[in-house]
Amino acid sequence: MPDTSVSTPPAPLLQIEGLTRRFKDRVAVDGLSLSVRQGEILGLLGPNGAGKSTTFQVLAGLLAPDAGQVRFAGKVLALSDPSLRRQMGIIFQRSSLDDLLTARENLMLGARLYGLGGERARERVESMLALIGLADRGDEKVGTWSGGMRRRLELARALVHQPRVVLMDEPTQGLDEAAFRTFWAHLKRLRDSEGVTVLLTTHRADEADVCDRLAVLDAGKLVACDTPAALASRMGGDILTLEAADPEALAREVRERLGLDAKVVEGRVQVEAAQGHALVPRLVEAFPAGRLTSVSLRRPTLADVFLQLTGRTLGADKPAEPAPRRRQ
Numbered sequence: 295m296p297d298t299s300v301s302t303p304p305a306p307l308l309q310i311e312g313l314t315r316r317f318k319d320r321v322a323v324d325g326l327s328l329s330v331r332q333g334e335i336l337g338l339l340g341p342n343g344a345g346k347s348t349t350f351q352v353l354a355g356l357l358a359p360d361a362g363q364v365r366f367a368g369k370v371l372a373l374s375d376p377s378l379r380r381q382m383g384i385i386f387q388r389s390s391l392d393d394l395l396t397a398r399e400n401l402m403l404g405a406r407l408y409g410l411g412g413e414r415a416r417e418r419v420e421s422m423l424a425l426i427g428l429a430d431r432g433d434e435k436v437g438t439w440s441g442g443m444r445r446r447l448e449l450a451r452a453l454v455h456q457p458r459v460v461l462m463d464e465p466t467q468g469l470d471e472a473a474f475r476t477f478w479a480h481l482k483r484l485r486d487s488e489g490v491t492v493l494l495t496t497h498r499a500d501e502a503d504v505c506d507r508l509a510v511l512d513a514g515k516l517v518a519c520d521t522p523a524a525l526a527s528r529m530g531g532d533i534l535t536l537e538a539a540d541p542e543a544l545a546r547e548v549r550e551r552l553g554l555d556a557k558v559v560e561g562r563v564q565v566e567a568a569q570g571h572a573l574v575p576r577l578v579e580a581f582p583a584g585r586l587t588s589v590s591l592r593r594p595t596l597a598d599v600f601l602q603l604t605g606r607t608l609g610a611d612k613p614a615e616p617a618p619r620r621r622q
């Protein structure tokens with residue numbers, strides 16, 4: 295029999311259909327439909343106010359939707375269905391560990407909350423502690439632990455009852471680079487060993503890069519859903535970054551004199567161009583010493599893709615500048 299494992303994408307485990315949630319006359323999530331495949335790590339990427347947390351809260355059963363349903367393993371369920379929650383492990387933005395309990399006790403409490411007890415619970419607690427690399431710290435109270443260790447323990451607690459899906463709201467917010475890398479190494483190892491499906495929210499470009507697929511949200515709507523590499527390849531060219539004393543004036547002149555699509559992003563002028571290196575001498579010639587303080591060239595990142603898709607920078611709630619939005 296031919297091996298089709300590489301070419302056939304895994305079946306969707308969780309399909310969100312037409313999810314809508316309003317707060318008075320503000321539509322926080324606007325008819326969101328999204329499929330999460332068995333065993334994948336899908337990131338909901340968007341700036342502040344995009345609707346990520348609202349989506350998370352509806353899926354976690356903390357908020358009632360105005361419309362929408364899910365299909366879980368092919369079966370249609372109301373978003374309020376408790377059987378959906380039993381299939382989920384949840385990590386909230388804010389730590390929900392009990393600081394006065396040890397790591398082992400926190401995990402045992404998590405197991406008990408999902409009806410797991412006796413030898414089975416003890417086995418799961420020990421194997422989870424080992425999988426997150428904290429087996430020798432299990433009897434310490436977690437109140438004094440670092441943010442990274444606490445996050446790993448929350449990951450273990452979310453998985454202790456063997457859910458099929460883990461939901462995480464901004465799981466690495468506030469973690470430094472080293473703690474972020476360690477958390478993700480453990481997350482991927484746990485995904486592989488437990489076969490769990492992960493849906494997380496993020497507004498970190500570095501976190502988006504390590505997800506299997508990304509659903510890009512803007513103002514409550516899905517604007518793209520693909521792998522990080524496929525999204526990055528949507529931007530064909532290079533990114534030129536120009537620094538100047540008056541970036542707004544420079545961007546205007548670059549647009550008018552050179553006919554390039556220049557915009558101001560976080561105080562610098564950005565130009566996307568197919569052959570970026572060929573533009574450098576043209577720019578230097580057009581804007582002699584004094585006007586330009588630096589010119590640099592790089593490959594696009596997911597933050598650039600996000601800006602192209604939405605006209606907003608990741609981590610900001612306002613458009614990047616008053617210039618016209620990019621072509622979609």
Ligand SMILES: Nc1ncnc2c1ncn2[C@@H]1O[C@H](COP(=O)(O)OP(=O)(O)OP(=O)(O)O)[C@@H](O)[C@H]1O
Nearest residue numbers: 317320322340341342343344345346347348349497
């Ligand atoms: N409880 C609430 N009451 C009123 N408006 C709300 C409430 N929760 C969210 N909103 C609004 O809904 C929209 C989406 O917010 P949401 O928190 O889901 O976005 P987000 O992408 O998670 O942003 P952040 O990263 O800042 O959490 C925003 O305009 C927000 O102000």
